[in-house]
Amino acid sequence: MARKQAEEHATVWERPEPAERPALSALSRDRIVRAAIELADAEGLGAVSFRRIAAALDAGPMRLYGYLSTKEELFDLMVDAVYAEIVPAHTVTSGWRERLSEIAHRTREAALRHDWLVDLLGGRPNIGPNGLAFHEASLAALEEAPGFEHVDTMMDAVGAVHGYVLGAVRAEVTERRAERATGMDEQHWQQANGAYMTRMLATGAYPILARVVEDASHPDPGTAFTTRLEAVLDGIEARFRTA
Known part of the structure; x- marks a missing residue:
């Protein structure tokens, strides 16, 4: 009884999967998450539902509840799966700047592959194994750097980089999304x-805005x-490093 109660209250990261019945199509949390990601990539996060995922996996929707209790748990697992793409x-x-830059660029690339990701980032950190690896890699870039x-200094530096990246990729x-919705790219807009x-x-x-319109180089998003x-x-x- 105590073991059953412990499993019921465990996080999705620690809760064991149910025993699979051979007569039914095989399921696992990984298969469910992969199907959810494919659905979100194709149709957006709003299209993700246990019913749609179950149909894609040729399973009954109620079977999914043996693996996941809520849609929020599913979203956490989806984000964690994408973190696995980000952490090399x-x-x-070598060098703290280069390592943080690599993580930042890989985060942008993953967000452009899975544009629903920006809707699930921010707020409380993802504590899945890949999310923890992401934060560990970010902090490790600074661990032996002078300054x-x-x-707390490491946290401030990493927070500044991640805050910039999240804002930039969200924009x-x-x-x-606006281009897809309106059929109008930036030039046509x-x-x-x-x-x-x-x-x-x-x-x-608006004299300064006029200068921006007339004189700014307007680089591509990657640049x-x-x-x-x-x-x-x-x-x-400039703020944190010592000579």
Whole structure:
């Protein structure tokens, strides 16, 4: 009885899977999560339901509840599966800047492959094994770097990088979603709103914005991400690193 109660209250990371019955189609948490990710990649997070996943796996929806108690647990497992794509199995990158930059770029790439990911990031950290590996790798990049001996300094630096990455990829994903929803890319959006912007800027009320429109280079998203990430890393180095 005590063992049964312990299993009922265990987190999804520790709870054992039910024994599979040979007469039924094989299930596992991994198969359920993979099916959910494929569904979210194709149709968005709103399309993910136990019913749709069960249909994809040729199983009854109620069987899934033997593996997962709630949709929130499913989302946690989906995020953890993507973290496995972000954390490199092996890295030869040296230097704290380079290592944090590698993690940042891999996070962006994963978010663009699975654009639902940005809807599930933020708030409480993912504590699945891959999520923990992600945070461990981020902190380990700073462990022996001069100026980051105090754990709070490490947390501040990693938090600044992750905060930038989350904001940047969320903005990029939102723009891509807008393009899909409207069928209008950035160039067509600018053309559609060009006359209005010209009139507004001609009032003289927005002189700095006028300079941005006329003189800024407007790099592609990948170039902008890299340039701004380097600025964040420069700021971290200037604030925390000692000679």
